[in-house]
Amino acid sequence: MTERLRGGPSCLLGPGDDAALIRVPDGRVVASVDLLVEGTHFRRDWSSAEDIGIKAAAQNLADIAAMGAVPTAVLVGLACPADLPVAWAREFTAAFDAECALVGAVLVGGDVSRSPTLTVAVTALGDLQGRPPVTRSGAEPGDVVALTGRLGWSAAGFAVLSRGFRSPAVVIAAHRRPAPPYAEGPVAATCGATAMCDVSDGLVQDLRHIATASAVQIGIETARLEIGPKLQDVGRALNVDPMRWLLTGGEDHPLVATFPSAASVPAAWTVIGHVREGEGVLVDGAPYPLPGWDAFRGAR
Amino acid sequence: MTERLRGGPSCLLGPGDDAALIRVPDGRVVASVDLLVEGTHFRRDWSSAEDIGIKAAAQNLADIAAMGAVPTAVLVGLACPADLPVAWAREFTAAFDAECALVGAVLVGGDVSRSPTLTVAVTALGDLQGRPPVTRSGAEPGDVVALTGRLGWSAAGFAVLSRGFRSPAVVIAAHRRPAPPYAEGPVAATCGATAMCDVSDGLVQDLRHIATASAVQIGIETARLEIGPKLQDVGRALNVDPMRWLLTGGEDHPLVATFPSAASVPAAWTVIGHVREGEGVLVDGAPYPLPGWDAFRGAR
Numbered sequence: 251m252t253e254r255l256r257g258g259p260s261c262l263l264g265p266g267d268d269a270a271l272i273r274v275p276d277g278r279v280v281a282s283v284d285l286l287v288e289g290t291h292f293r294r295d296w297s298s299a300e301d302i303g304i305k306a307a308a309q310n311l312a313d314i315a316a317m318g319a320v321p322t323a324v325l326v327g328l329a330c331p332a333d334l335p336v337a338w339a340r341e342f343t344a345a346f347d348a349e350c351a352l353v354g355a356v357l358v359g360g361d362v363s364r365s366p367t368l369t370v371a372v373t374a375l376g377d378l379q380g381r382p383p384v385t386r387s388g389a390e391p392g393d394v395v396a397l398t399g400r401l402g403w404s405a406a407g408f409a410v411l412s413r414g415f416r417s418p419a420v421v422i423a424a425h426r427r428p429a430p431p432y433a434e435g436p437v438a439a440t441c442g443a444t445a446m447c448d449v450s451d452g453l454v455q456d457l458r459h460i461a462t463a464s465a466v467q468i469g470i471e472t473a474r475l476e477i478g479p480k481l482q483d484v485g486r487a488l489n490v491d492p493m494r495w496l497l498t499g500g501e502d503h504p505l506v507a508t509f510p511s512a513a514s515v516p517a518a519w520t521v522i523g524h525v526r527e528g529e530g531v532l533v534d535g536a537p538y539p540l541p542g543w544d545a546f547r548g549a550r
Numbered sequence: 551m552t553e554r555l556r557g558g559p560s561c562l563l564g565p566g567d568d569a570a571l572i573r574v575p576d577g578r579v580v581a582s583v584d585l586l587v588e589g590t591h592f593r594r595d596w597s598s599a600e601d602i603g604i605k606a607a608a609q610n611l612a613d614i615a616a617m618g619a620v621p622t623a624v625l626v627g628l629a630c631p632a633d634l635p636v637a638w639a640r641e642f643t644a645a646f647d648a649e650c651a652l653v654g655a656v657l658v659g660g661d662v663s664r665s666p667t668l669t670v671a672v673t674a675l676g677d678l679q680g681r682p683p684v685t686r687s688g689a690e691p692g693d694v695v696a697l698t699g700r701l702g703w704s705a706a707g708f709a710v711l712s713r714g715f716r717s718p719a720v721v722i723a724a725h726r727r728p729a730p731p732y733a734e735g736p737v738a739a740t741c742g743a744t745a746m747c748d749v750s751d752g753l754v755q756d757l758r759h760i761a762t763a764s765a766v767q768i769g770i771e772t773a774r775l776e777i778g779p780k781l782q783d784v785g786r787a788l789n790v791d792p793m794r795w796l797l798t799g800g801e802d803h804p805l806v807a808t809f810p811s812a813a814s815v816p817a818a819w820t821v822i823g824h825v826r827e828g829e830g831v832l833v834d835g836a837p838y839p840l841p842g843w844d845a846f847r848g849a850r
Contacts, residue, residue, distance in 0.1 A: 252595075253808040256610065262578060262683075263676070263683055264685075264687065266763070267617065267683075267685050267686050267687075267747075267763075268582060268612075268613040268614075268616040268617055268686075268746075268747050268748060269580045269581055269582035269613050269614055269616070269617045269619070269674075269676065270580070270582065271579070271581075271617070271678075271683050272579050273576055273577065274574040274576075274577055274579045274582075275577055276574075276575060277574055277575055277577060278562060278571055278572065278573055279571070279574045279575065279579050279675070280569045280570070280571055280572075281569055281570050281571075281572060281574050281625055281659065281673070281675065282568060282569035282570065282625070282659060283625040283626070283627045283659060283660060283661050283673055284627065284661050284672065285627040285628075285629050285661050285663040285665075285669075285671060287629050287663050287664065287665040287669075289665075289666070290663055290664045290665060291663070309719050312568075313568040313569050314568075314569055316568040316569070317567070317568055317569045318567070323581070325581055325582070325673060326583070327583045327584065327585040327587075327671045329585050329587050329590075329669055331668065337581055347790075358581065359581065359582060359583060360583060361583050361584050361585050363587050363590055364587065364590045364652075364667070365584040365587040365590060365665050365667050365669060366667050367587070367629075367665050367667035368586075369587075369629055369665060369667070369669050369671075371583065371585060371627045371669075373581070373583055373625060373673040374569075374850075375579070375581065376569065380573075383562075383567075383571050385563065385567050386566075386567050386568075387567075389821055409633070410779070420718060440573070446568075447568050448568060455676030463566070463567075491692075494740055536626055
């Protein structure tokens, strides 16, 4: 993998030493770590090395974007079975690298090890560019709730793959390759978002995180969540209400945030609900009791 | 694990959000990532949860120290088998936390996942406090080579455990719980170290990294490497020349560095050799052809 590691504008010292050195002009650095474990988070018979490279990068870059920050540098630990083809690692790294390049982040370091279980550990660092972080705890009664990015597609693709189907290609591709709206994280921060997170556990579940951290109640209206014709078709074919994928499906990594008013919501975002005094999450005025989304692991 | 995560002086926003936020007054941050995989880097029948927590922290904090930096923040990904006792994870985290506290670093975030293979992914961040990083590439002909910290003890402990023995306790403890001289990294940087790394692959192997990166030859003299009476005893008992442990044993994580002169070598360091024009590493004037140290994996 080492030869694919590279430095960039934020990288003062790249791979090959005991540690990397990254420029942090802001005086603060945002950092998150995520594990992807074969069998828990991905299956090599369902996803290519490229798919998994994109997914590993996307879910970590989305965490940084969800703070309102711009991802700058990434470190990767790759634990590989002895029989992992070298080509797999190359394709994984190239795709990972390309996904990071979309946001200007660079792979600055890593570690490679043997393991019976293929495991990817990603650390992403980001820059707030002088802004305060957008945490989960800032939502206030009176705020509006808004969403940007694809939602429910990954869950639909997972449902299709789980039944052994191989089409429609577009929802399977959405499951394999999330496309989070990275740039909208800093946009939301600039527009005054009061709380934000990426949707990785499912919309209701992640809104619950915001509601709990902010000590508020969040209500959303399903009429404001658009189910496109493609998800309607897949829902009919599988005899599943596609709204369930939108409300509980994770892994698309759209961003959900609260804003002080409808007027402050950026153009690419859709208002889906409101913040009130109270606790928990209401969907169309009622509780929506659901386990979180947890690929391959069942309910949490 | 979450309840054991905590913030500290460098931590502006700790666990519980999409990402942590860490203070980086220097405008640059040092970052490294390391994996520890059960069966590759540790064995639960040889090492307790506490031992592994200390080892996981130590090897990463040593990487930061080896740049001349002070570790400030750490993120941990823990992939656990379903049957891992909760007490194991608690003891691991407490020991990890305590080791980080030795240097003032705080656990700011993490991720927990299921995996058939117990795996620990550690990311450590550090602060150079305004100093330039001490890389592997700055050694110059005429420099002296110096070492600080315990060397060969972990390898001796590993040899003892490998033969099924349970004593002497002191070398087994050294294998289980490395005690890198963290503070000496910044000290060496302040004293003008020209190149530095921690010894994790074995002294000869790691000096080779410096020699290659700096395009110099490094010569060391075994007469300057002190083998204490305990390692002499263990060597006799196992019929092994203990010098081999000092030259090839990794995992003690002492620091080795080059300095412009003997006068600039800090008090806690021992001069063990010299830098010349040329390439490679000479031990007592001759090449020392050896595989690297690679616990449980055999030669690299």
